[in-house]
């Protein structure tokens with residue numbers, strides 16, 4: 264029987280120092296990829312698989328999304344997330360929230376239960392409340408590590424990508440029916456200005472899916488990914504230039520570089536090709552291709 268199912272997730276691009284122990288992050292990536300793959304094998308949709316994986320990554324304090332999100336310059340978490348269904352290009356996104364337990368679940372609710380695509384801050388939280396979604400206090404997301412990282416960033420006067428641990432999270436999937444989906448969730452950048460929004464919830468920049476071409480989830484310097492319109496750029500190369508997925512992703516990252524940033528993306532195309540390129544030092548990632556086996560990697564090589 265042909266194996267049509269594909270899955271990939273990322274836990275952020277960055278540059279963990281070579282001596283840093285990332286065993287915990289790797290174990291979490293494997294566990295979460297296994298769970299998403301099982302869901303797809305049970306006949307679950309690509310949309311359900313990417314949502315489930317991102318919810319689990321948000322729950323895990325090792326990554327910059329949900330619990331463990333980085334803090335803005337005021338010391339507060341401001342969370343962004345998006346999800347997109349390749350079947351119809353239905354999509355939902357939220358930005359600057361700090362009171363909903365799962366930003367990606369709220370993004371999906373925006374997609375399915377509102378006539379809109381994107382909600383912001385207090386309005387997003389009011390919508391979540393109306394739907395009876397679980398509310399938490401902003402402290403729910405704050406960890407000791409992110410507090411220390413903010414202090415260090417304050418001292419340097421720098422705005423930082425989550426360079427030395429797990430970062431932004433995302434997932435892409437192709438289900439047994441050939442449908443594609445993508446989801447991404449993040450706390451953004453350490454010491455960012457309050458109100459700053461990155462590429463993650465911007466449909467076509469950090470998150471994009473279309474069954475005709477591909478599903479893409481990005482991580483890295485959000486401003487550069489927005490300027491490159493990275494996710495949609497990959498789609499456009501497949502649609503209009505008939506490029507391969509790896510070629511299209513490489514070019515998108517070259518544009519990101521040209522516009523001053525770095526990072527990576529994970530992508531799957533309609534034929535089931537996977538691409539997980541990055542031009543930062545590392546990208547936390549896991550994937551299952553035609554072999555149906557979960558692979559995990561952080562640096563250049565799978566180890």
Ligand code: ASP
Nearest residue numbers: 430431451461482483485
């Ligand atoms: N792309 C995210 C942002 O700019 C950050 C990241 O991927 O680490 O908000």
